[in-house]
Amino acid sequence: MLSEKNRGEAMRLIQTVGKSCVQCHKNFKLSAKVKFHFPDFSGFSLEDPVTGLDYSLKDYMKAMTQDMKLVRIYFLDGKKEKARKAGFNFVKRFEGLTQMCSDCHTGKKSEEIYFGVEAEKHITALKEAIVDGSLVRINKHLKWIGQNNCAKCHNVHETTYHLREKFGK
Amino acid sequence: MITRLVFFLTAFFVIAGCERLEKLFVEEDLLERPPSKRCADCHQKIYNQWKTSRHAQAWVSEEFIKKTKNRTKTKCLSCHAPLEVKAGEKPQLRDKLREEGVNCFSCHYREETDSIHGPYKVFSPPHYSTYNPEYTSARICSGCHKKTYDNWIKTGSNKNCQECHMPSKKDRLIQKFPFMYFHSKKDLHNHSFLPLKADEQDFSITVVYKGKALMVSVKNLAVPHTVPTAQQGKPKYYLQIKGFERKETLLSESEMITPENGFEYKREKTFIFYVDKKPDEVVVELYRKLSWKKEREFVLKKRLSID
Numbered sequence: 242m243l244s245e246k247n248r249g250e251a252m253r254l255i256q257t258v259g260k261s262c263v264q265c266h267k268n269f270k271l272s273a274k275v276k277f278h279f280p281d282f283s284g285f286s287l288e289d290p291v292t293g294l295d296y297s298l299k300d301y302m303k304a305m306t307q308d309m310k311l312v313r314i315y316f317l318d319g320k321k322e323k324a325r326k327a328g329f330n331f332v333k334r335f336e337g338l339t340q341m342c343s344d345c346h347t348g349k350k351s352e353e354i355y356f357g358v359e360a361e362k363h364i365t366a367l368k369e370a371i372v373d374g375s376l377v378r379i380n381k382h383l384k385w386i387g388q389n390n391c392a393k394c395h396n397v398h399e400t401t402y403h404l405r406e407k408f409g410k
Numbered sequence: 411m412i413t414r415l416v417f418f419l420t421a422f423f424v425i426a427g428c429e430r431l432e433k434l435f436v437e438e439d440l441l442e443r444p445p446s447k448r449c450a451d452c453h454q455k456i457y458n459q460w461k462t463s464r465h466a467q468a469w470v471s472e473e474f475i476k477k478t479k480n481r482t483k484t485k486c487l488s489c490h491a492p493l494e495v496k497a498g499e500k501p502q503l504r505d506k507l508r509e510e511g512v513n514c515f516s517c518h519y520r521e522e523t524d525s526i527h528g529p530y531k532v533f534s535p536p537h538y539s540t541y542n543p544e545y546t547s548a549r550i551c552s553g554c555h556k557k558t559y560d561n562w563i564k565t566g567s568n569k570n571c572q573e574c575h576m577p578s579k580k581d582r583l584i585q586k587f588p589f590m591y592f593h594s595k596k597d598l599h600n601h602s603f604l605p606l607k608a609d610e611q612d613f614s615i616t617v618v619y620k621g622k623a624l625m626v627s628v629k630n631l632a633v634p635h636t637v638p639t640a641q642q643g644k645p646k647y648y649l650q651i652k653g654f655e656r657k658e659t660l661l662s663e664s665e666m667i668t669p670e671n672g673f674e675y676k677r678e679k680t681f682i683f684y685v686d687k688k689p690d691e692v693v694v695e696l697y698r699k700l701s702w703k704k705e706r707e708f709v710l711k712k713r714l715s716i717d
Contacts, residue, residue: 244418284479288644288646288666290664290666321432325684329663329683329684331542333666336666336668336671337666338666339668339669339670340644340668341670342670343640343644343669343670344477344641344642345483345487347486347641349557351558352670356670356671361671365680365682368682369623369682371684372621372622372623372682372684373621408558408690
């Protein structure tokens with residue numbers, strides 16, 4: 242129609258095709274975006290720096306949060322040796338999370354937010370607090386990590402991840 | 411007189427017909443991005459080196475296929491089968507021969523000049539050639555290896571990528587008889603793009619015991635980028651440490667080092683280990699694991715005593 246310069250017929254066909262785009266976007270845009278544009282964490286595997294084994298993301302997170310809880314519990318129970326072990330394991334696993342950002346993020350920005358100079362300072366301070374056995378300082382630095390790393394990353398990715406799981410099914 | 415006339419006329423026609431003469435020997439398929447094997451007709455050595463390189467595996471690597479979810483992460487693809495590699499630009503994905511990964515034509519053919527680009531001014535009858543000084547600069551690698559390039563820039567080092575990863579030796583660019591003798595020997599750069607391994611001289615290691623903490627500091631003395639380094643892959647280093655007191659083991663720990671928290675050039679990285687008693691001897695070992703390998707490789711071992 243375009244080569245024949247039949248404007249009226251061309252417009253009619255364009256509108257027909259256009260309708261099909263609009264209808265698809267209207268019905269499936271949200272589910273398609275959630276399913277195909279948000280990251281799928283299910284295939285991730287991370288090398289665990291403590292055991293040297295490959296863990297699924299779920300198992301890795303479980304092991305790391307377990308360590309975080311155990312530091313406090315053991316220190317409160319007076320089991321300093323175990324508390325230190327759990328504390329250092331937490332730090333190793335936390336630092337090991339750097340393995341996963343670059344699977345999707347090709348720029349350095351997002352890594353710097355989570356593993357930049359500030360985070361490094363708190364990690365070093367946390368290690369020192371674990372060695373000293375100072376629960377107050379341990380809590381202080383874990384809180385900072387919780388707010389600036391765990392919460393931030395979860396708020397960005399977790400909601401859409403769960404939506405994705407639902408829509409995927 | 412006639413002889414002179416014939417000589418001048420011949421010379422005139424040769425000079426005037428030079429452009430045509432050049433075209434006469436051009437093998438046109440060479441300028442249509444043929445399979446890399448075609449380059450091996452003359453550049454046998456370079457082809458053989460490239461064949462063993464990770465560049466040749468870029469598209470078919472198992473690790474790449476897995477990480478890109480069967481090549482569906484589109485933003486990763488263009489560096490694994492680039493059409494034309496240009497300094498500082500992310501390349502476009504090519505349509506043909508993707509299984510060859512980063513092949514000869516990715517780096518050396520440019521459509522804008524319809525010729526083969528390289529670091530030498532050469533007369534090469536089978537294809538047009540263009541001298542391009544970009545090939546002696548690290549920028550040529552920066553389109554794909556951006557993270558490492560940015561990292562290297564910050565170090566201020568005057569050793570570029572090619573000096574370490576494409577070391578050269580005097581040799582001929584082509585091996586086809588008898589044409590190989592038409593060219594003088596040049597610096598032939600290794601096209602296997604060596605993934606070099608650091609050694610004992612590249613790191614300094616110190617240990618200090620203070621307040622029940624053993625502090626192990628590692629400094630990258632010689633590698634002008636973070637170790638390990640990668641754009642997307644996951645190479646790792648492992649620090650293993652053992653502390654002894656009169657041969658009895660007091661401490662046995664390990665740390666995993668990723669590109670994001672790697673050993674930066676000339677910057678000390680300190681690891682803290684808790685140990686109740688002061689060890690009199692500490693053994694520090696470094697291992698590495700390349701992105702595409704499953705096994706760890708030994709890098710260095712140092713025995714250090716603590717006063």
